Amino acid sequence: MKINTQNSESGMSLLEVGVSVGVVVLVLIGLISAVTQATAAAQFARNKATATKYAQEAMEWLRGQRESSWTAFYDRANSTTYHMNCDLYVQTTWCNSGGGVIDDEFDIFDRQVTLTRSGITGVYNDDSVHIQVVVSWPQGSRTEDVILETDLTKWQ
Template sequence: MLRKNGQTMVEMLVAVAIVVLVLVAVVSRVVAAVASANFARNQALSTRFSQEGLEWARSQRDSLGWAGFSPYVSSSPTYCVPDLTQGIGSLTSGSCLTTATIPGTIFLREVRFIYVAPGGQEPYTDIISTVSWRDRVGWHRSTLATRLTRWSTQ
């Protein structure tokens, strides 16, 4: 009889161990799925914020005209643009500090201007909008680019 009880105890321990392993596997899958969903959400948001950076640059060119816009971009600066209500004239060139996030988010937005004035041709400015964020894995970024030209005689 003792032998039978001992076997029952071992069987019970094996069954508990299997149940624990299954639970650990399920929990780890759930954690991985949540992390993946968070990354996808952050990637989508960062792409949207990067697009907003390009639109902000375009609106600065449109509101100032090319003559008013080009002095701010002719040195090919990078601006930290957490708040899209700021005009380019109120910004100081330089990369974002880690505390200069887009309000209410974890994202940093930098807009880089690359001014090109080829000989004998109209100048243009390449715009690179980069939004970055940090999570438990490390730093990530979303980058979009466009080219602005002097389309108006302003």
């Protein structure tokens, strides 16, 4: 009778366990990275949409100011930058907060409006104002912005 001297126990060696753990760790790192990037992209999209809304809101408010009094509107077009970080829906006069951020749920947006007389002989008459609205916000380690520009003319 022969005696089998080989170890017949089956199982995983230490090397196999190490490789398995390494693969699991790499998969988890990949998943965490993908979720982090997706979250950052979603936050950027939300912030950009909000900034665009604030820029459009300022443009509409400025159109209303033009319609209520062209002379007063044109007199403000002296290349001054206004920090319009106020609620324009309830604002009846020009606000210039001198800095800060728009008071909203995020408290990160800065809205700047610059009005410039754009009366260039032969191109515009003297009754034209160039408007630039810039809404900026911090995004990670950089600053992002949305810029809207238009020219408003005396139409009445």
